[in-house]
Amino acid sequence: MIKSDIEKSSPSPTKEIKLQEKRGRGRPKGSKNKNKTQVILTSELLRIQKMIKSLFKLLAKFIPLTYLVLDGHFGNNNALQMARQVNLHIISKLRYDSALYIPYQHPDPNSYSRRKYGDKIDYNNIPDKYLCKSSIEGKIQTDVYQCTLLQKEFAQALNIVILVKTNLNTNARSHVILFSSDLKLSSEKIIDYYKLRFQIEFNFRDAKQFWGLEDFMNLSQTAVTNAVNLAFFMVNLSHHLLADFRLLNPDSGILDLKAHYRGFRYVREILKMLPEMPEPILLTQIFAKLTSLGRIHNVSTGVEPS
Numbered sequence: 001m002i003k004s005d006i007e008k009s010s011p012s013p014t015k016e017i018k019l020q021e022k023r024g025r026g027r028p029k030g031s032k033n034k035n036k037t038q039v040i041l042t043s044e045l046l047r048i049q050k051m052i053k054s055l056f057k058l059l060a061k062f063i064p065l066t067y068l069v070l071d072g073h074f075g076n077n078n079a080l081q082m083a084r085q086v087n088l089h090i091i092s093k094l095r096y097d098s099a100l101y102i103p104y105q106h107p108d109p110n111s112y113s114r115r116k117y118g119d120k121i122d123y124n125n126i127p128d129k130y131l132c133k134s135s136i137e138g139k140i141q142t143d144v145y146q147c148t149l150l151q152k153e154f155a156q157a158l159n160i161v162i163l164v165k166t167n168l169n170t171n172a173r174s175h176v177i178l179f180s181s182d183l184k185l186s187s188e189k190i191i192d193y194y195k196l197r198f199q200i201e202f203n204f205r206d207a208k209q210f211w212g213l214e215d216f217m218n219l220s221q222t223a224v225t226n227a228v229n230l231a232f233f234m235v236n237l238s239h240h241l242l243a244d245f246r247l248l249n250p251d252s253g254i255l256d257l258k259a260h261y262r263g264f265r266y267v268r269e270i271l272k273m274l275p276e277m278p279e280p281i282l283l284t285q286i287f288a289k290l291t292s293l294g295r296i297h298n299v300s301t302g303v304e305p306s
Contacts, residue, residue, distance in 0.1 A: 036154065049086060069193055069196060070092045071092065075093050094160075096175060100149040102119050130146060139169050142163065159184075207231040207232055256295045
């Protein structure tokens with residue numbers, strides 16, 4: 001997407017906050033609570049929302065859409081409200097140092113309390129009651145915590161999943177904070193759905209690197225649409241073929257697959273020019289030799305397909 005001059009010149013919400021004049025501590029006299037669900041969407045969020053509505057028109061009758069997965073750039077209240085406006089739940093990532101609070105529970109149910117935020121989460125000492133899974137692989141221990149927490153910039157409570165990795169040899173720790181607006185979604189699904197974002201990036205990488213998405217020179221809308229669709233169709237087809245191809249060639253990739261089928265086509269065209277078909281043993285050797293040219297990984301000893 002190429003940003004317009006207006007989009008380039010308009011400051012981000014974060015910069016606008018920094019540009020505001022500094023004021024003293026405490027709440028200004030006469031100020032009122034703001035409705036955090038009423039937000040002004042940036043041009044970027046409006047563009048995404050427009051794409052989602054177009055997708056609804058194409059898929060609404062066939063596939064029900066529930067979740068919108070976005071990277072950490074969209075881990076903010078504006079993106080969450082944009083998703084809720086089109087009846088989707090967001091799944092994204094927060095900053096590693098986000099200030100998250102346990103909802104305050106007043107000890108006396110008969111008394112009225114306006115307090116909303118309880119204790120702040122300490123990422124080095126997360127309460128054990130939020131631990132839902134722990135595993136060790138090699139020297140790395142992975143702990144998965146899940147809880148409903150509050151963040152002061154968001155209009156609603158968040159379904160938070162914290163993945164903490166600890167090096168058992170050095171005790172070094174790191175963590176990632178995922179969240180969803182769907183408070184009933186399990187930690188396993190939040191993690192699995194967020195992983196799908198990387199698969200989308202891998203698909204774009206394959207389309208650019210192997211199937212011409214970066215190289216086509218079409219200009220008209222129809223021609224560009226056809227070229228893009230063909231590139232992603234080949235991504236799906238190659239993944240399907242690669243699954244069977246790896247049964248005999250477990251380390252193979254897309255380049256190996258392309259080299260194999262290119263050599264296979266060359267052999268078939270050459271055979272059409274011969275007056276007689278070679279002996280089966282010789283034919284197998286020819287297939288094995290020509291389909292191995294240009295490959296990255298070693299050729300298997302399995303029988304080549306006919």
